[in-house]
Amino acid sequence: MKIAIIGAGKAGLCAGKHCLKENISFDIFEQTGNLGGTWFYTDLVGHDENGAPIHTSMYKGLRTNLPKELMTFEDFPYPKQIRSYLLQEEVLDYVRNYSKKFHINPHIKYFKRVIWIERQNFLWSVHYEDVKNKQKEMEHYDAVIICNGHYSDPFIPDIPGIESFSGKVKHSHDYRTPEPYANKKVLILGSGPSGLEISQQISNVATKVFISHRSKDALPVSDALYQKCLVKEFVENRAIFEDGTSEEIDDVVFCTGYNYNFPFLSKRCGVKITNNYVHPLYKQIISIENPTLAFIGIPFKACPCPLFDIQVRFVLASLTGHFKLPKKDVMLKELVEEEKRKPGPPSSQYHQLGGAQGSYFDNLAETAKIRKIPPVIQKLYLRVISNRNLNDCFKIIDDHNWVQIYCSGTGCK
Incomplete structure (x- = not known):
């Protein structure tokens, strides 16, 4: 099996790490010369020096709106004795060290912009362009995991005047x-x-x-x-x-948010975006029309690293036969029932997790028969969203417990 991963941000790197763990061959396509996705800062706007659209929405001085304890991959903790709410450059360092630790970097195709993806018989054709010399190439893959994020295509409401x-x-x-x-x-x-x-x-x-x-x-x-x-x-x-x-x-x-956008996907892939609602997807991850096509990180108002981790493990569990996906009509029926439980017509709000994040994580784990996200993540998340203070510091004790600790100017005690 060989998998194409689109994007070298946190989600793409997480997918690569788990592919290595499962001994699955993969390539990560990244249109810039840097990993980190939206966490990479540049002064440039519009297009970069190679004419590629600027993907990152990062601005100087950004601090995370979630503590690092909720933005950590389970098997790769942040260094000890630093604040809970971090600056952009601290997160980027963490992402770079993650890629280095798990030897992901050699699998990244830098300066390669994916321009078209389509299904051909039982394989996926991934067409891409070198953003420097404009040379176009194509390779075949058994599966595609899209990790291009959803903070790059601005949504601007139509206000009269x-x-x-x-x-x-x-x-x-x-x-x-x-x-x-x-x-x-x-x-x-x-x-x-x-x-x-x-x-x-x-x-x-x-x-x-x-x-x-x-x-x-x-x-x-x-x-x-x-x-x-x-x-x-x-x-x-x-x-x-x-x-x-x-x-x-x-x-x-x-500051009105972003659109989900996959301009490189052929319509024949069977994925649509209606009112910023991406469908039809099983568990907000797997294309029901083409189950070897998956999306990581579409849900929002969630803890990103735990979300990416369990979604990636869910996808790989389905691809390796660890569990069998339901038949197409069963997945569609479940999706329709889920849509009915949400107020109003389907829209981007369908992808909002918030307080439902914990039950979503558990459902993925139970469905795919994979390791659960520790309950402490949801417990701390509920505390944070009920009273967000960027000066708070936290420490996770075990899978079920956390404590709030005193923070000095540069570290925690």
């Missing part, structure tokens, strides 16, 4: 540093982790920052940071809000 807004408009995907917003009046749309952190960064240099959101929770404010409700429309250089108020704005930053 935005096309004629006289100021500058960008998505957080292209945000890098706050300096360009010095002495300006800036509107941030979205109060997710990126929206909150970017608004805080920009408020240190801007005249005023308005953060527009639908959340019922009060957000941190300061002398330069103000909360606003949703934007109704833009008129020249003013934002008109749903409560009838308006503000003069110089720049707008959309």
Whole structure:
């Protein structure tokens, strides 16, 4: 068996590590010259020096919104005595060391951008291009695992008047540093982790920052940071809000999330995206139409490394015959029943786990007869999302218990 893995971020490296453990041949296709996926920082936006689209959405000064204890691969802990909430470069170092430890790097095809994937008889044709010399090649694989992430194709809502807004408009995907917003009046749309952190960064240099959101929770404010409700429309250089108020704005930053996007997948692969809902997939992982095609990391509001780990093990368990997938009609029936349990028509919210993460992990383990994710991960996750404080420090004691510990400026005690 030979597997093509698309992307050398955390998910792709995790897939490679488990392929090595199972003695499965594989190649990881990476369009840049760096591993780490979205955790790799570059000042560039738009396209890189080789003309390839910039994949990463990383900005300077980013801190994780989950503690490292929830962002750790089970068999590769972070170094001891460091904070729980880390900076981007600390996570990237961890990812690089992970690849080095498990000898994954020799299997990565750097500067190779996948441009087309299609099923031919019982094999997958993976067409790719060298982003430097533009030479195109094709190889055949028995299975494909897609690990290209879902933080690279910006979603920008269609707000009346935005096309004629006289100021500058960008998505957080292209945000890098706050300096360009010095002495300006800036509107941030979205109060997710990126929206909150970017608004805080920009408020240190801007005249005023308005953060527009639908959340019922009060957000941190300061002398330069103000909360606003949703934007109704833009008129020249003013934002008109749903409560009838308006503000003069110089720049707008959309922190409104991303689209799932697999532009290299042939339609014949049988995977569709409707209202940002990826389907039909079994357990949000395996293509029901073509079960040797799998996606890692589609669910969100979850602990990334544990998620990648159990999803990869689920896929490899199916490919190696450790367990047998249900028949197509059975998988489709289960999917329909699951869709009915979600409120409203299927959308990207279908992929949100949140508090249901633990039961999702357990279901995968029980279905595939593989090792479970330790319950302590879900226990700590529920604590973190109920009271998120980036100064908190945690320590996992065993598979069932964690404790909160005192953190000094540089380490934990």
